[in-house]
Amino acid sequence: MKVALPLALLATSALAAKSSLSSVQRVTNLASTSGRFIVEVKEASDIPSKREALGTPHERVYHSLRERKISFDVTKEFNSPGLFLGAAITLTNSDDVANVLNTEGVVSIRPVKTYKAPKPVSSKIVSPGDKGLPDSESTHVVTGVDKLHAMGITGKGIKIGILDTGTDYTHPFLGGGFGHGFKVAGGHDFVGDDYTGSNDPVPDSDPLDQCNGHGTHVAGIIGANPGNPFNISGVAPDAVIYSYRIFGCESTVTDDIIIDAMLTGVKDGMDILTLSLGGASGWTEETASVVASRIAASGKIVTIAAGNDGDLGSWYASGPATGLETISVASSDNTVIPLQSFTVEGVTHDPIPYYSVLPLPIDGPKKLYAISKDSTVVDDACNPLPADTPDLSEFVVLVRRGTCAFVDKLANIAAFGGNISLIYDNGGGLASIAVGDFTAVLIPADDGTFLADQLAAGASIDVTFPQVGGAVTIPAATGGLVSSFSTYGPSYDMYFKPAITAPGGNILSTYPTTMGSWALDSGTSMATPFLAGSSALLLAAKGKSVAVARSARTLFESTAQTIPSSLTDGDPLQTVAQQGAGLIQVHDAIFASTILSPAELLLNDTTHFAGTQKFTVQNVGKKIKTYTLSHVPAGTALTVDSGMVNSGPVPLTSDSATVKFNQNKFTLLPGQSHTVVATFTPPKGLDASTLPVYSGFIHATSGNESVHATYLGLAASIKDAHVVDDTDFVFGVDLPVVLDSVGDVQDVPVNYTFVGDDAPTILWRQAFGTALLRLDLVSADVAVNTTLNSRGLPWFSFSRPHNGGTFAKVPILGSLLEFDYLVRNDLGDNLDDTVLMENTFANGTVIPNGSYRVLLRSLKVTGDPKNEADYESWLSPIIGVAA
Ligand SMILES: *[C@@H]1O[C@H](CO)[C@@H](O)[C@H](O)[C@H]1NC(C)=O
Ligand SMILES: *[C@@H]1O[C@H](CO)[C@@H](O)[C@H](O)[C@H]1NC(C)=O
Ligand SMILES: *[C@@H]1O[C@H](CO)[C@@H](O)[C@H](O)[C@H]1NC(C)=O
Numbered sequence: 023m024k025v026a027l028p029l030a031l032l033a034t035s036a037l038a039a040k041s042s043l044s045s046v047q048r049v050t051n052l053a054s055t056s057g058r059f060i061v062e063v064k065e066a067s068d069i070p071s072k073r074e075a076l077g078t079p080h081e082r083v084y085h086s087l088r089e090r091k092i093s094f095d096v097t098k099e100f101n102s103p104g105l106f107l108g109a110a111i112t113l114t115n116s117d118d119v120a121n122v123l124n125t126e127g128v129v130s131i132r133p134v135k136t137y138k139a140p141k142p143v144s145s146k147i148v149s150p151g152d153k154g155l156p157d158s159e160s161t162h163v164v165t166g167v168d169k170l171h172a173m174g175i176t177g178k179g180i181k182i183g184i185l186d187t188g189t190d191y192t193h194p195f196l197g198g199g200f201g202h203g204f205k206v207a208g209g210h211d212f213v214g215d216d217y218t219g220s221n222d223p224v225p226d227s228d229p230l231d232q233c234n235g236h237g238t239h240v241a242g243i244i245g246a247n248p249g250n251p252f253n254i255s256g257v258a259p260d261a262v263i264y265s266y267r268i269f270g271c272e273s274t275v276t277d278d279i280i281i282d283a284m285l286t287g288v289k290d291g292m293d294i295l296t297l298s299l300g301g302a303s304g305w306t307e308e309t310a311s312v313v314a315s316r317i318a319a320s321g322k323i324v325t326i327a328a329g330n331d332g333d334l335g336s337w338y339a340s341g342p343a344t345g346l347e348t349i350s351v352a353s354s355d356n357t358v359i360p361l362q363s364f365t366v367e368g369v370t371h372d373p374i375p376y377y378s379v380l381p382l383p384i385d386g387p388k389k390l391y392a393i394s395k396d397s398t399v400v401d402d403a404c405n406p407l408p409a410d411t412p413d414l415s416e417f418v419v420l421v422r423r424g425t426c427a428f429v430d431k432l433a434n435i436a437a438f439g440g441n442i443s444l445i446y447d448n449g450g451g452l453a454s455i456a457v458g459d460f461t462a463v464l465i466p467a468d469d470g471t472f473l474a475d476q477l478a479a480g481a482s483i484d485v486t487f488p489q490v491g492g493a494v495t496i497p498a499a500t501g502g503l504v505s506s507f508s509t510y511g512p513s514y515d516m517y518f519k520p521a522i523t524a525p526g527g528n529i530l531s532t533y534p535t536t537m538g539s540w541a542l543d544s545g546t547s548m549a550t551p552f553l554a555g556s557s558a559l560l561l562a563a564k565g566k567s568v569a570v571a572r573s574a575r576t577l578f579e580s581t582a583q584t585i586p587s588s589l590t591d592g593d594p595l596q597t598v599a600q601q602g603a604g605l606i607q608v609h610d611a612i613f614a615s616t617i618l619s620p621a622e623l624l625l626n627d628t629t630h631f632a633g634t635q636k637f638t639v640q641n642v643g644k645k646i647k648t649y650t651l652s653h654v655p656a657g658t659a660l661t662v663d664s665g666m667v668n669s670g671p672v673p674l675t676s677d678s679a680t681v682k683f684n685q686n687k688f689t690l691l692p693g694q695s696h697t698v699v700a701t702f703t704p705p706k707g708l709d710a711s712t713l714p715v716y717s718g719f720i721h722a723t724s725g726n727e728s729v730h731a732t733y734l735g736l737a738a739s740i741k742d743a744h745v746v747d748d749t750d751f752v753f754g755v756d757l758p759v760v761l762d763s764v765g766d767v768q769d770v771p772v773n774y775t776f777v778g779d780d781a782p783t784i785l786w787r788q789a790f791g792t793a794l795l796r797l798d799l800v801s802a803d804v805a806v807n808t809t810l811n812s813r814g815l816p817w818f819s820f821s822r823p824h825n826g827g828t829f830a831k832v833p834i835l836g837s838l839l840e841f842d843y844l845v846r847n848d849l850g851d852n853l854d855d856t857v858l859m860e861n862t863f864a865n866g867t868v869i870p871n872g873s874y875r876v877l878l879r880s881l882k883v884t885g886d887p888k889n890e891a892d893y894e895s896w897l898s899p900i901i902g903v904a905a
């Protein structure tokens with residue numbers, strides 16, 4: 023049986039190309055406008071001693087702020103010298119941001135960022151009556167965890183802090199209790215059940231999760247005790263868990279709480295912190311990413327989900343997994359897929375699988391009716407059904423796949439009252455399918471043909487959908503491949519994101535006892551605790567030390583197993599931008615008798631090409647070894663098409679880099695090491711405008727042992743990436759635009775009162791990330807050459823002769839807004855950026871009545887913020903302020 027990608031696991035929104043301008047919200051959607059910020063302050067040692075009398079570094083900054091008449095409230099203080107010193111503050115006047123930044127002792131100020139609750143890509147409650155569920159053995163076997171358990175390596179003595187929705191520690195297989203001596207030995211609830219991300223958290227000391235389930239599932243992947251009805255076990259069942267609850271029952275969380283929880287985990291002595299959460303970022307500089315990275319650099323292992331945005335294409339790395347020293351974890355699919363089955367009466371046949379993780383909610387047996395009894399019909403139900411078709415409401419309808427859309431067939435069936443359909447495959451492959459509001463599932467071709475042929479022969483067939491006990495597993499066609507939902511990097515600054523893959527698709531684990539006790543979930547959220555558990559095994563086996571913790575990512579990466587892009591022979595390996603260094607092999611990482619370091623070769627783009635790379639191969643075994651080097655390229659990802667980032671799955675080509683070594687073969691005595699010099703040449707002949715990300719692996723092989731370095735580069739200059747969408751692709755009008763008080767495109771001068779809805783909204787899309795976005799107010803008759811669509815040019819008057827025309831020479835009347843490190847927009851939930859203009863400058867000063875334009879500038883990646891030529895720019899039509 024052929025089983026295709028489980029498409030239902032993908033967000034479908036990305037497929038909608040056009041959107042309506044009337045759907046654009048006339049608000050500022052860019053970042054928190056709540057006036058909440060995180061301020062980092064300088065360490066005591068970095069502050070001139072004359073100010074020491076003023077107390078702690080925090081107090082000194084507060085004092086300076088008060089001196090400058092800046093009104094603020096402190097909502098949280100961070101005090102972890104060496105990691106992060108600062109505070110979460112609310113500014114009475116958001117316009118004071120620039121003033122805070124210019125205050126002595128302040129390192130940075132960033133808006134508080136919101137992260138969504140970690141939602142599994144799919145989730146299914148299961149019960150012990152269900153047959154054939156994938157046990158955790160399948161994931162343990164493919165990663166070598168089973169071998170470590172057999173050796174008695176189970177994570178004893180290692181402490182793992184989980185930042186999530188809390189844990190149902192009352193679960194009998196998660197220890198049944200909380201506190202010293204229990205599996206879940208500690209933790210904290212930073213938020214309370216009712217926290218939504220926008221109200222005030224109500225913290226307490228009890229991180230119990232009995233209303234969400236995500237954190238309980240994560241905890242089981244790390245630590246579920248064996249001996250349970252499903253015969254599953256955690257990766258590190260003897261590790262100690264601390265549960266840091268940072269989400270309410272259903273919610274988002276702000277990064278000040280994430281940072282607080284991470285720093286608390288460090289203070290509590292955690293060896294490992296794991297975060298199955300995140301949001302699209304692309305930049306390594308986000309506040310939570312930076313703090314996570316510093317914690318990792320200090321000698322903790324920090325594992326963070328790579329994200330579930332694979333359908334949105336490349337350049338979408340999720341933060342805080344973008345933190346440089348963290349381990350960003352991608353997901354691979356389990357080797358089996360759990361589906362449901364129905365039974366038939368009237369003919370003799372085994373239960374027939376259908377593509378749904380949950381049983382169809384249909385009571386009792388129902389008669390089967392075939393739209394066509396000819397099992398070779400190609401366009402079954404593509405046309406309105408004949409008038410003599412019976413009332414189909416009491417039937418289960420059998421229809422063959424082909425020719426028209428599933429929903430067209432189902433609409434024709436619904437015209438006669440039919441609303442439960444079994445669509446039998448015609449060779450397209452078994453998958454989850456889009457059926458709109460209808461109840462319909464795909465079944466295998468041979469089973470459907472059998473049923474149609476039996477009906478043709480005059481049989482009467484009844485179909486029953488068992489509500490319990492109907493689960494079956496089929497081998498997953500995608501088993502072992504990178505999950506299609508797993509987010510693609512790299513980061514905009516060309517770092518490896520994700521770092522490595524672990525099993526995350528179709529994972530069975532614990533669930534709150536109030537919610538069914540067990541569930542099957544999919545997501546990088548599930549892969550991340552697998553890596554945290556693996557890290558505990560590594561620390562338990564090699565001994566806890568800063569050096570071992572710092573080497574973990576390299577050991578995991580260099581021993582991982584490379585993952586193909588499909589199971590078809592001859593297809594290239596999956597791009598490193600989605601798989602990282604490959605599927606984790608925990609036993610090999612711990613017991614490898616060869617150590618290769620560094621495991622990541624970052625070749626950067628063509629402008630900053632780092633084509634000569636060095637890595638060391640060390641024989642840590644007891645025997646002399648001869649190593650042979652070999653190069654295995656991965657598919658080159660064509661990440662962009664016509665200025666727009668391609669949706670996933672990102673197309674791959676077999677073009678590849680070439681590499682030469684100083685020596686192809688070398689022999690090492692025990693303890694000896696050799697430095698390999700590898701000289702790369704990027705793939706040739708590719709269209710640079712597709713931003714081709716090339717990648718691959720350099721293996722050092724001795725006998726049956728092989729370790730590898732993983733490389734990644736861009737066969738283009740990233741500065742050439744188009745950063746602002748100037749097409750009409752999404753809204754049917756060339757962007758950017760100004761929307762007037764009723765949401766229409768403004769292309770003549772308009773005066774606004776800035777009362778109620780009477781204000782302009784600037785609408786644009788970031789086609790690519792930008793490290794700096796500025797909106798400045800300029801005079802209506804400004805003389806300036808911009809790079810993008812200038813709507814309203816007829817009213818554009820060059821009042822002065824053009825004088826060499828850089829923006830630096832453009833008089834700016836004042837700044838309206840400035841944002842750093844913006845992620846690109848996508849074709850899903852993050853469709854556009856909007857700013858609802860106010861009649862004030864960024865610093866709060868009122869803009870006098872008059873005629874103006876808005877100049878939008880977006881810095882190209884790697885661009886110099888001081889060089890106007892490094893921005894893409896756009897000038898608005900005339901905006902009159904009459905307030
Ligand atoms: C349970 O798992 C163990 C390995 O962890 C395996 O040896 C045993 O056969 C499994 N038992 C059942 C009933 O599947
Ligand atoms: C089909 O049945 C489902 C489940 O009862 C219902 O939600 C849906 O509205 C029905 N659709 C149509 C088109 O009748
Ligand atoms: C690539 O080059 C840019 C520009 O110099 C730099 O900012 C970035 O950190 C580099 N990336 C890597 C992975 O070295």
Ligand SMILES: *[C@@H]1O[C@H](CO)[C@@H](O)[C@H](O)[C@H]1NC(C)=O
Pocket residue numbers: 725726727
């Ligand atoms: C690798 O080869 C060595 C020596 O030939 C042998 O002892 C060992 O079992 C082999 N390991 C594997 C995984 O095949």
Ligand SMILES: *[C@@H]1O[C@H](CO)[C@@H](O)[C@H](O)[C@H]1NC(C)=O
Pocket residue numbers: 771772773902904
């Ligand atoms: C905007 O107001 C100015 C000043 O009152 C006036 O000169 C101009 O004609 C107005 N423009 C429009 C388009 O109404």
Ligand SMILES: *[C@@H]1O[C@H](CO)[C@@H](O)[C@H](O)[C@H]1NC(C)=O
Pocket residue numbers: 807824826827828
């Ligand atoms: C600005 O535009 C004018 C008119 O198209 C052109 O002649 C001039 O070269 C441009 N200047 C720059 C710096 O691009």
Ligand SMILES: *[C@@H]1O[C@H](CO)[C@@H](O)[C@H](O)[C@H]1NC(C)=O
Pocket residue numbers: 835836837863865866867
């Ligand atoms: C605010 O910014 C405007 C425009 O740059 C400037 O004219 C004004 O002096 C500033 N006000 C303060 C209080 O700094």
Ligand SMILES: *[C@@H]1O[C@H](CO)[C@@H](O)[C@H](O)[C@H]1NC(C)=O
Pocket residue numbers: 871903904905
């Ligand atoms: C600005 O223009 C508005 C509308 O014409 C007017 O009501 C207001 O008094 C003007 N403000 C000033 C300071 O002139």
